[in-house]
Amino acid sequence: MVNEQIGPGVPYRTEGGKVSGDRRVRRTRRLIQEALVALILEKGYDAVTVTDIIERADVGRSTFYAHFTDKQDVLFSNIEQLTFLHPAPGGGGPGELFAFSRPMFEHVGEQERLVRALMGRRSGGLVHARGEQLLAAVVRNELVAAGAGESAALDLLVTCVVGAFMGLLRARIEGETTASPAELDAAFRAAVLPGVRAALKP
Amino acid sequence: MVNEQIGPGVPYRTEGGKVSGDRRVRRTRRLIQEALVALILEKGYDAVTVTDIIERADVGRSTFYAHFTDKQDVLFSNIEQLTFLHPAPGGGGPGELFAFSRPMFEHVGEQERLVRALMGRRSGGLVHARGEQLLAAVVRNELVAAGAGESAALDLLVTCVVGAFMGLLRARIEGETTASPAELDAAFRAAVLPGVRAALKP
DNA sequence: TCATAACCGAACACCTTGTCCGGTAACCGA
DNA sequence: TCGGTTACCGGACAAGGTGTTCGGTTATGA
DSSP: OTTOOOOSOSTTOOOTTOOOSOHHHHHHHHHHHHHHHHHHHHHOGGGOOHHHHHHHHTOOHHHHHHHOSSHHHHHHHTGGGOGGGSOOOTTSOTTSTTTTHHHHHHHHHHTHHHHHHHHSGGGTTHHHHHHHHHHHHHHHHHHHHTTOOOSHHHHHHHHHHHHHHHHHHHHHHTTSOOOOHHHHHHHHHHHHHHHHHHHHOO | OTTOOOOSOSTTOOOTTOOOSOHHHHHHHHHHHHHHHHHHHHHOGGGOOHHHHHHHHTOOHHHHHHHOSSHHHHHHHTGGGOGGGSOOOTTSOTTSTTTTHHHHHHHHHHTHHHHHHHHSGGGTTHHHHHHHHHHHHHHHHHHHHTTOOOSHHHHHHHHHHHHHHHHHHHHHHTTSOOOOHHHHHHHHHHHHHHHHHHHHOO
């Protein structure tokens, strides 16, 4: 269920990040995506039905199924728009550990509405899981580059770091805190860096 | 949706942790709960229908709705059986920070099946959210008792600690790691204690 | 033993899903 | 501007899930 590949079978699917040439296709896809985002914020992902979406988007039922296989397909199609998940490579220099943190917290603020819909509790946690996965890879690479040995202990450490970060991210998204991006970044570093440094020492 | 109170309206609901006196009631409730757990492990929470549950439990449809309002109601009714969420008060002595950690990881191992069904990714994350909430209260109390001032920064720290712990817990539940309870406990402490101690110092 | 309360099971109205198809309208390229 | 292509419409459809009702049956605890 988590690892479902969304293969073909849907006529107008565009591969990769490419945008369809036909204006009608772009328009329809955009309307459907926006409708889902709006509805999630109103009712929560689980409560939204396909019928809701096509009514809000003012699109025919058959049209919907010509573009997407189901509700979840629409949800995932929005991920590529989450800019904070694709941060700049950081410059390559290992000058600072976890350089992704600050920019991410800032991007989240800019895309508040979209992020809240896709990654908040109301989204059903599907996109959240994907975000954790992507972040874990980033963190792991950074730690290895900083001299950590590839061990089982490293994976556990990565899990902790990612868990802490995603916790803060969710708190921000859910409005449980009013802290600024700078404060969130500082809290994240203060919490995990001491432990990480100690693990990198010996 | 998250904060839905499951008020009355269901005839045979037992209040609090009390057990019904009638053997038929106990039997029926148990059969339904066990059926849901088994089905979650097979298909994932979202894919399970009420029809599935009553067939597996071999219980009449009207009987089901006499005891539970819906699928989610059954899910939540299982929480009280998760012993690791109700750890011994720790003896009161502030001898050791986060004393809950080790026993929790051990209890999880003992209740593998139930925990995996209720708190794994296949459960839809509903119980997971509740667990985070309970744990946050515990962590916050410990930190305050250890001398932390009640500030916004404290809440952020609590969020990080809980996130790290729940990350490890989920990794264990999902089978992403084969680490023993002792190793998980050690990894948790190594990751967060340095940061926590630094925050408690000044 | 017996009154009570729980269970059965069948039927129900309603909603959601995913598919199909002929007709209509918009698009893009020539 | 024109014309072939392509997308959209919209209505209908079967299948399956939900939650409720009600009269009859059976187990329970006193």
